[in-house]
Amino acid sequence: NEYENRRLTDDEFDRYSRQMIVPGMGKEAQLRLINSRVLIIGAGGLGCPAAQYVAASGVGTLGIVDGDVVEMSNLHRQVGHATSRIGMKKVDSLITHLKDLNPLPTYTPHPFHISSQNAADIISKYDLVMDCTDNAATRYLISDICVLLQKPLVSAASVQKSGQLIVLNCPPAQQGLIDKPYPPCYRCCFRKPPPPSAMVTCGEAGIMGTVVGMMGVAQAGEAIKILASNLHKPSTSTNPSAPPSENLCQPHLLLYTYDLASGIGPYTFRAAKMGGRKKNCFACGENSPSTLTLEGIKGGNPNYEQFCGLNAASTTL
Amino acid sequence: NEYENRRLTDDEFDRYSRQMIVPGMGKEAQLRLINSRVLIIGAGGLGCPAAQYVAASGVGTLGIVDGDVVEMSNLHRQVGHATSRIGMKKVDSLITHLKDLNPLPTYTPHPFHISSQNAADIISKYDLVMDCTDNAATRYLISDICVLLQKPLVSAASVQKSGQLIVLNCPPAQQGLIDKPYPPCYRCCFRKPPPPSAMVTCGEAGIMGTVVGMMGVAQAGEAIKILASNLHKPSTSTNPSAPPSENLCQPHLLLYTYDLASGIGPYTFRAAKMGGRKKNCFACGENSPSTLTLEGIKGGNPNYEQFCGLNAASTTL
Amino acid sequence: MGSSEPTSCETIPITVEFSGGLEMLFSNKAKHAVAVPSIDPVTNSPFNIGHLIRHLVDNLITDDRTDLFVLDDHLRPGILVLINDADWELEGEEEYEIQSGDAILFVSTLHGG
Amino acid sequence: MGSSEPTSCETIPITVEFSGGLEMLFSNKAKHAVAVPSIDPVTNSPFNIGHLIRHLVDNLITDDRTDLFVLDDHLRPGILVLINDADWELEGEEEYEIQSGDAILFVSTLHGG
Ligand SMILES: [Zn+2]
Ligand SMILES: [Zn+2]
Numbered sequence: 032n033e034y035e036n037r038r039l040t041d042d043e044f045d046r047y048s049r050q051m052i053v054p055g056m057g058k059e060a061q062l063r064l065i066n067s068r069v070l071i072i073g074a075g076g077l078g079c080p081a082a083q084y085v086a087a088s089g090v091g092t093l094g095i096v097d098g099d100v101v102e103m104s105n106l107h108r109q110v111g112h113a114t115s116r117i118g119m120k121k122v123d124s125l126i127t128h129l130k131d132l133n134p135l136p137t138y139t140p141h142p143f144h145i146s147s148q149n150a151a152d153i154i155s156k157y158d159l160v161m162d163c164t165d166n167a168a169t170r171y172l173i174s175d176i177c178v179l180l181q182k183p184l185v186s187a188a189s190v191q192k193s194g195q196l197i198v199l200n201c202p203p204a205q206q207g208l209i210d211k212p213y214p215p216c217y218r219c220c221f222r223k224p225p226p227p228s229a230m231v232t233c234g235e236a237g238i239m240g241t242v243v244g245m246m247g248v249a250q251a252g253e254a255i256k257i258l259a260s261n262l263h264k265p266s267t268s269t270n271p272s273a274p275p276s277e278n279l280c281q282p283h284l285l286l287y288t289y290d291l292a293s294g295i296g297p298y299t300f301r302a303a304k305m306g307g308r309k310k311n312c313f314a315c316g317e318n319s320p321s322t323l324t325l326e327g328i329k330g331g332n333p334n335y336e337q338f339c340g341l342n343a344a345s346t347t348l
Numbered sequence: 349n350e351y352e353n354r355r356l357t358d359d360e361f362d363r364y365s366r367q368m369i370v371p372g373m374g375k376e377a378q379l380r381l382i383n384s385r386v387l388i389i390g391a392g393g394l395g396c397p398a399a400q401y402v403a404a405s406g407v408g409t410l411g412i413v414d415g416d417v418v419e420m421s422n423l424h425r426q427v428g429h430a431t432s433r434i435g436m437k438k439v440d441s442l443i444t445h446l447k448d449l450n451p452l453p454t455y456t457p458h459p460f461h462i463s464s465q466n467a468a469d470i471i472s473k474y475d476l477v478m479d480c481t482d483n484a485a486t487r488y489l490i491s492d493i494c495v496l497l498q499k500p501l502v503s504a505a506s507v508q509k510s511g512q513l514i515v516l517n518c519p520p521a522q523q524g525l526i527d528k529p530y531p532p533c534y535r536c537c538f539r540k541p542p543p544p545s546a547m548v549t550c551g552e553a554g555i556m557g558t559v560v561g562m563m564g565v566a567q568a569g570e571a572i573k574i575l576a577s578n579l580h581k582p583s584t585s586t587n588p589s590a591p592p593s594e595n596l597c598q599p600h601l602l603l604y605t606y607d608l609a610s611g612i613g614p615y616t617f618r619a620a621k622m623g624g625r626k627k628n629c630f631a632c633g634e635n636s637p638s639t640l641t642l643e644g645i646k647g648g649n650p651n652y653e654q655f656c657g658l659n660a661a662s663t664t665l
Numbered sequence: 666m667g668s669s670e671p672t673s674c675e676t677i678p679i680t681v682e683f684s685g686g687l688e689m690l691f692s693n694k695a696k697h698a699v700a701v702p703s704i705d706p707v708t709n710s711p712f713n714i715g716h717l718i719r720h721l722v723d724n725l726i727t728d729d730r731t732d733l734f735v736l737d738d739h740l741r742p743g744i745l746v747l748i749n750d751a752d753w754e755l756e757g758e759e760e761y762e763i764q765s766g767d768a769i770l771f772v773s774t775l776h777g778g
Numbered sequence: 779m780g781s782s783e784p785t786s787c788e789t790i791p792i793t794v795e796f797s798g799g800l801e802m803l804f805s806n807k808a809k810h811a812v813a814v815p816s817i818d819p820v821t822n823s824p825f826n827i828g829h830l831i832r833h834l835v836d837n838l839i840t841d842d843r844t845d846l847f848v849l850d851d852h853l854r855p856g857i858l859v860l861i862n863d864a865d866w867e868l869e870g871e872e873e874y875e876i877q878s879g880d881a882i883l884f885v886s887t888l889h890g891g
Binding site: 042045046047048049050051052053054055056060080083084087088089103104106107108110112113114115131132133134191192196198233234236237238239240241242244245248249251252253255256259260262278279282283285289290291292293294295296297299300302 | 359362363364365366367368369370371372373377397400401404405406420421423424425427429430431432448449450451508509513515550551553554555556557558559561562565566568569570572573576577579595596599600602606607608609610611612613614616617619
């Protein structure tokens with residue numbers, strides 16, 4: 032057993048006892064969490080609740096990336112910040128809150144926006160990535176880096192009264208392999224971004240706090256499950272105890288629709304089955320090693336802003 | 349218009365702008381929230397996230413009832429508390445957090461357990477009740493008082509890897525009326541409690557933080573929707589603008605099952621249609637005015653502990 | 666037996682589901698495809714929910730703690746039954762006669778928080 | 779027309795659903811029961827998803843901003859199509875021929891957080 036030589040401290044036993052006695056968890060799963068490094072990209076409406084629950088559950092290292100500062104208009108939904116911390120960098124504000132919730136993890140602030148230049152360096156230091164960002168260009172960038180560095184990605188998004196969540200690239204497989212069923216990347220599921228005119232942000236279109244909150248907590252739930260149950264590690268001869276990753280090679284996209292005018296019903300939550308890795312995927316498919324590389328991304332290829340039409344849009348605005 | 353003479357302050361505009369621009373919300377819905385009084389009973393795994401989102405959304409008055417103090421073993425899931433506040437009353441700890449998140453609401457601490465003696469006095473001061481408690485006896489008591497005082501009730505529960513949520517008594521109707529379809533109370537849906545041997549608490553059986561967290565955020569979503577859209581006020585000739593309450597007279601019970609060994613699938617979330625008010629319901633049915641009264645409850649009738657078998661259990665333990 | 670009377674070896678395919686922790690008593694699986702007899706072999710009457718509950722105890726439960734599912738030959742209090750996603754009290758409770766393709770969901774009521 | 783060839787006035791009942799905000803373009807309703815012709819009247823070929831998209835623009839959309847649903851006579855990028863809860867890329871995309879009872883779900887991909 033890989034963690035045999037590490038015991039839980041009395042503090043850890045006391046703090047995590049209620050989740051360790053849940054069937055399927057236990058001491059070994061708790062130790063896996065303690066030995067995990069999670070990166071949350073975005074400290075906003077998704078990232079706040081996601082970080083609260085991931086930190087509280089006892090992951091060993093939690094990195095948070097965000098270049099923004101806390102504003103008053105964030106506080107109706109970004110429950111890890113506070114009125115007294117308006118103007119502070121979001122990563123510092125959120126980590127302040129998290130450290131008092133659970134002082135045991137190591138918190139690593141990355142107080143700037145993720146970019147083609149820095150993404151690989153940051154993501155390489157973690158075991159699992161949570162995409163809590165607010166724009167399409169960044170979502171494609173994060174997914175491409177996760178493919179190249181073989182990191183599982185828990186991706187969620189939310190605008191107005193809708194939310195979506197999907198687990199991608201889990202368990203990760205080498206770029207270009209198509210000999211077996213492998214899980215999809217973000218591009219396998221969402222090949223092309225919408226035109227800029229159809230892309231709405233929470234700032235422009237609005238967002239209900241509980242809708243983005245539900246998605247953030249659900250993201251934390253998927254991340255904790257993956258790390259605690261080793262779902263990101265494919266079964267191998269050296270790791271025979273890893274459970275089969277079940278339905279993650281053809282994951283379900285969770286669709287949440289909040290209706291202000293009526294109660295919860297059969298269409299409030301839906302799960303849509305997505306395909307696995309696509310043979311012709313630009314990022315992970317058969318020929319992808321020739322189209323997508325870490326060096327290329329760092330050098331500006333692909334150009335994510337152009338792919339998402341942002342240059343074209345900004346010339347007309 | 350009932351709120352015509354009240355304007356939103358600049359602070360309120362700034363803080364709530366992102367939810368006010370969501371289709372279906374707007375200034376009038378925001379003013380309804382600001383004029384609402386919400387009672388959260390239980391400041392634990394459900395109450396913490398529920399309170400965060402209800403407070404952040406801008407309800408005018410938020411009361412919180414709980415007699416416990418913060419313990420280390422709470423902190424893997426009770427994200428409104430903090431390590432530095434271990435030993436503090438939960439209501440005071442949670443309100444400390446909420447005041448910094450949103451200083452605008454009035455927060456009312458009720459730092460003791462709800463009981464047959466105090467329940468009616470407390471609940472009478474609020475417009476909507478959220479049941480975030482952890483035991484069956486209290487759940488029947490809260491529902492009975494909500495029937496008698498005609499308060500809508502958003503009820504959730506969670507243990508281990510399962511969660512449930514239902515909106516009851518919304519819009520409220522007078523006890524004993526059965527001439528039209530009316531919404532159910534807790535007893536209409538759950539006529540008898542399980543035997544004590546089958547009742548498990550989060551302390552004994554364990555709980556995953558994100559599971560109870562999902563239910564708490566969802567509870568906040570239902571409470572905010574009811575108050576913002578006036579779903580708790582039946583259409584009347586003096587209130588013709590109130591929308592029909594749609595599916596709340598036969599509400600759906602949301603069932604959430606978290607699977608540690610596989611991803612989200614079509615059975616992760618389910619919605620089960622419940623019946624409306626039952627003719628023979630002890631609390632709200634045809635003959636209920638003779639079986640359930642505020643005076644009776646205060647005098648110990650019904651005896652909720654006995655109903656839930658707690659006396660019998662304690663003699664054998 | 667006459668040809669117009671169904672024999673007790675005919676079976677009806679249904680789906681039985683468990684939620685709220687009950688799935689742990691049944692191989693830790695939420696959804697089960699089950700074939701039940703169209704006629705209950707003991708009472709010789711059309712197979713109803715009451716018969717189904719006994720059938721599940723005899724054939725499907727994998728946990729020894731059967732008292733978490735039945736007490737005194739009836740479903741224990743605190744379990745909700747949903748017949749095709751609707752409360753069984755609307756359908757006659759134990760007397761409801763099972764139809765081909767029915768989805769019967771047993772939900773343990775939760776009280777924790 | 780021969781009796782073995784379906785006529786263009788025969789219709790197929792299907793369910794069309796919208797999610798991710800697209801429902802706002804269609805009467806703010808998530809689920810629609812729709813009857814479509816079995817044969818597309820313009821091309822005289824079996825009615826497929828491509829025809830359905832045009833049909834929805836002609837008959838079901840209630841919002842003027844049709845460019846949020848179609849661009850250049852095709853579904854705009856950023857909309858996922860699920861045929862009976864499975865990604866349409868597994869089914870032939872626009873060429874998939876609609877069957878009676880199909881549930882076609884259009885989902886607008888979200889990017890906010
Ligand atoms: Zn791919
Ligand atoms: Zn009742």
